[in-house]
Amino acid sequence: MTIRGLALACLTALAAPGCSPTESAPTQEVGTHTAEATTPTRIYAAEGALDLSFETLGTFEERDGVRALVLRATANRYLQHVFSFVPDDAFGTSSIISERRFEVVLKEGYELNTVLSGLPLFITVNTFTGVPNQYTARIVVAPRFFDFRGSSGIFVETDVNPVWVQHGGSPLTYRGHASAAASALTVTAPDGIPLVTPSGAGQFLLDWSYSAVQQAMDPHTVPLTFDAALSGGGTARKTARLVARVTELALTSGDAYEVWPSQPCLPSVHACVYSQPQSRDFSACGTYRQVSRCMYAGVCEGGATTPMALTAIDTTVLEPERLQWNSTSTGMSWHHLEPVDAFTIPECPTEPKTIQSVMAKLGAMYPALSQPSEGSYIGRADLDQVLFFSPWRDGGALLAAMDVFSGGGEVHAWTTTYPISCHNCTDNKAWVVLFYPASSKVLVLEGNYGHDS
Numbered sequence: 001m002t003i004r005g006l007a008l009a010c011l012t013a014l015a016a017p018g019c020s021p022t023e024s025a026p027t028q029e030v031g032t033h034t035a036e037a038t039t040p041t042r043i044y045a046a047e048g049a050l051d052l053s054f055e056t057l058g059t060f061e062e063r064d065g066v067r068a069l070v071l072r073a074t075a076n077r078y079l080q081h082v083f084s085f086v087p088d089d090a091f092g093t094s095s096i097i098s099e100r101r102f103e104v105v106l107k108e109g110y111e112l113n114t115v116l117s118g119l120p121l122f123i124t125v126n127t128f129t130g131v132p133n134q135y136t137a138r139i140v141v142a143p144r145f146f147d148f149r150g151s152s153g154i155f156v157e158t159d160v161n162p163v164w165v166q167h168g169g170s171p172l173t174y175r176g177h178a179s180a181a182a183s184a185l186t187v188t189a190p191d192g193i194p195l196v197t198p199s200g201a202g203q204f205l206l207d208w209s210y211s212a213v214q215q216a217m218d219p220h221t222v223p224l225t226f227d228a229a230l231s232g233g234g235t236a237r238k239t240a241r242l243v244a245r246v247t248e249l250a251l252t253s254g255d256a257y258e259v260w261p262s263q264p265c266l267p268s269v270h271a272c273v274y275s276q277p278q279s280r281d282f283s284a285c286g287t288y289r290q291v292s293r294c295m296y297a298g299v300c301e302g303g304a305t306t307p308m309a310l311t312a313i314d315t316t317v318l319e320p321e322r323l324q325w326n327s328t329s330t331g332m333s334w335h336h337l338e339p340v341d342a343f344t345i346p347e348c349p350t351e352p353k354t355i356q357s358v359m360a361k362l363g364a365m366y367p368a369l370s371q372p373s374e375g376s377y378i379g380r381a382d383l384d385q386v387l388f389f390s391p392w393r394d395g396g397a398l399l400a401a402m403d404v405f406s407g408g409g410e411v412h413a414w415t416t417t418y419p420i421s422c423h424n425c426t427d428n429k430a431w432v433v434l435f436y437p438a439s440s441k442v443l444v445l446e447g448n449y450g451h452d453s
Contacts, residue, residue, distance in 0.1 A: 045251035049130025051076040058244040060218040067108040077127035113210045118289040136256040140248035150238035154180045162288035166280040174213040176206035182228035189224040192216025216242045265294040306346035321401040337447040355412035375416030387430045407439035
């Protein structure tokens with residue numbers, strides 16, 4: 001069975017996080033203040049017959065000779081099977097540790113960094129009883145501060161989030177924020193010290209690489225110390241512990257890939273990223289993964305906002321080849337091409353960019369093209385069968401000129417011919433529309449051919 005098939009054997013629905021009894025605030029020394037009084041210790045979700053909860057606080061332990069983050073969960077049903085994965089790939093290790101409890105282990109390094117960077121982790125959960133008895137849980141794990149102790153003159157935000165910032169190595173940066181009425185802030189710890197950067201009056205950015213943020217969290221019992229020389233005189237000190245927490249939990253009995261599809265490059269993020277192409281800090285544009293999806297996206301992946309339209313462009317450069325092609329005609333057997341019309345369409349139109357959508361627009365401009373179903377849709381391989389480009393009418397040079405003008409590459413075409421009135425002769429009208437998807441150029445060729453009777 002494929003990983004997708006195995007994983008989807010237990011898929012998903014929707015659930016909102018919940019809070020259970022909370023950790024007590026630590027005892028404070030005289031003259032100190034606790035910034036966070038309580039912290040949720042469990043997060044809950046329910047679907048069908050299954051109630052599932054995770055301990056929000058992950059702990060670091062030795063597993064198979066390496067440090068690993070361990071996340072523990074409890075169900076209200078006897079467990080038959082658990083399996084963790086990310087889309088189309090097994091990920092981490094999930095194991096049943098008692099009849100109704102299981103754990104998820106993410107080894108330090110690639111596994112932990114991938115999940116902390118914002119990629120949700122899916123866990124298949126099969127139960128022995130209940131209807132249904134196959135589910136998928138979705139969790140998000142992130143670094144979070146808690147257990148704040150010390151001066152109220154320093155405020156450290158709880159959240160530390162993955163953002164796209166180029167500090168020299170990987171652009172994945174884990175960023176926190178602190179504030180104090182001070183010109184400088186220092187952070188000390190046995191290891192895992194962030195890069196502290198002023199970001200405005202009394203505001204400071206706290207940036208970690210993955211290895212540094214992992215060191216700051218492991219072990220979670222060791223706090224970081226924040227010191228500030230206050231602008232009004234005196235000093236302030238605060239400590240806080242950085243831990244890995246389960247911040248989101250959802251549950252479904254449906255298809256996880258349908259309930260939680262992979263997210264595309266969002267138009268707002270794309271616009272933000274490409275409005276500042278020389279920037280090294282895209283934290284204002286979205287999360288690390290949102291920005292990453294757009295960083296190397298094609299121009300149309302940021303979303304289309306321009307209606308389909310045809311804008312005329314000059315074709316004077318095609319005149320020499322057109323006139324040359326016409327000059328090979330004779331009074332007994334003729335062929336003729338009118339001056340070529342050409343257009344461009346938006347690079348990322350709101351309608352599909354196809355020869356069919358092009359023909360729909362041309363029909364309003366050329367009545368003879370208003371019924372495209374009466375013609376034929378063809379590709380480049382069949383162009384030599386078209387009047388204007390047929391070898392026996394020396395059409396190769398004309399097609400080459402069209403390719404140069406339009407950029408070459410793939411061509412989608414529509415063509416039609418039909419008889420027209422001619423006294424003591426045979427004559428036919430011919431139309432060809434060429435659409436070059438790569439350059440978004442459209443050429444309209446109108447002409448006729450015939451012979452004396």
